[in-house]
Amino acid sequence: MKNIKIYTIVGAFLIIAGLFVACDTEFENPNNPTEEVVLQTKDGLFALATGIRQFYSVTALRQVVEAPGITTRELGVTNTFLNINELAKGGAELPAESGGITNPWVELLKAKGMAESLIEGANTVELTAGTRSGLLAYGNLFKAMCLGAMVQMFEEVPINNSADGAAPFSDRAAVLAESIALLQEARDELAGTAVSDDFASAVLWTDLSLTKVINAHLSRYHLWAGNYAESIAASDAVLNDGDATNSMWIFDANNQNPIWNRTVNSTDLKPQTNFGLLGAFIPEAGDGRIAFYLGADAGFANADAGGQAISEMLGFAATNTAPFPIYLPGEMMLNKAEAYARQNQLGNAVTQINLVRQKTDDPLGVNANLPAWGGDSGSQSEVMDEIYKNRAIELFLTGLRWGDHKRFYPDFSVPQAANTTNERNRNFYPYPTIERENNPNTPANPSI
Secondary structure, eight states: OOOEEEEETTEEEEEOOOOSSOOEEOOOOSSOOOHHHHHHSHHHHHHHHHHHHHHIIIIIHHHHHHHHHHHTTSEEEOSOOHHHHHHHHOSTTOOTTOHHHHHHHHHHHHHHHHHHHHHHHHHHSOOOHHHHHHHHHHHHHHHHHHHHHHHHHOSEEOSSOOTTSOOOOEEHHHHHHHHHHHHHHHHHHHHHSOOOHHHHHHHOOTTOOHHHHHHHHHHHHHHHHTOHHHHHHHHHHHHTOSOOOOOEEOOOSSSOOHHHIIIIISSSEEEBGGGGOOGGGSOOTTOHHHHHHEEEEEEEOOGGGTOOEEEEEOGGGSSTTOOEESSOHHHHHHHHHHHHHHTTOHHHHHHHHHHHHTOSOOTTSOOOOOOOOOSOTTOHHHHHHHHHHHHHHHTTTSSOHHHHHHHHOTTOOOOSSOOSSSSOSOSSOOOOHHHHHHOTTOOOOOOO
């Protein structure tokens, strides 16, 4: 991973972040501050923080959602472009040079490198205590988000970018531990020192509760790491927070919702009917989340990509400026349900399931409006299946289903041959060729 320049809509940032190839990504550049201005002044760090938000929400977010969405059948492929069709087929033949896996790797490393530069600046530039705490918490959050997204797709990832192109890789357990540590530091910084008005007005936006987003990701990553009590506590911190803010990525005509761009504005992808779920996991009749997320029938995906029935996109990608949630409140309930179920506290798990099923007043409008679950509350496997089903529906196209399926069904046999219809067609992606050619530490590719 070699040095890379990142330019954002708020200016040009020379990011000494050590990404894996040398290239330029350019947006509008009216002011062109130097590297010294960006990384060694408060205003430069504020501009970098704003640039991270823009880059992540418009560019990286697409990668978080799209490739895993194809791999787990949330999305149907409606064009003949090679990259997305390679993802739809999966299997051992998925080539390491495919743009479908290279793009997530590239863009998430870029965003992570920007966050690392912000963290460095927060620790080295002379700032007020409240400005430092805000910048550090913000940088830690974005770095943790990038690491979490990458470790869902790749078996090992670099925790820190390296300027010499030889970043070491770390396994999933180490990456999750680092992500949790980053978020805990962020949470503690905010608790110890309130952010300055200067930072809040320059960097934050109305539809963001920084503390709640940090706790939401702590809940998520603790769950993935098997820290169930900690995951429940972090979920409760979100659900019981007196701040009613719904944290959302916000878009405008110049910075459009990337999921809308791929599922409505383009002819490449559409959501699969029934959320791509099969058999017992097909949503129940009357589930209000169907009409929230899915519109009219839109035909079928390409036959070579599975030929599944597809629907028009609604929900959080219905328009080019539709706000997209950074996390959903329902995830916190379902995180608790899973954490309880994995500890065999099935009564508590079913309580959380029913809070999701019976919701009619979700702050984001994701209301199942279903009766209480009628399954066997004494069967851990049945309870777990119901949790997975609700995660697949409630958290549709948030980039979480691939990791969920691997976590709930670790013994699912993914065939070596290409497959366009099973529930997932890879366990992890191969490492992009461009990384292997530049980084001698790149691990061997997973078999599937």
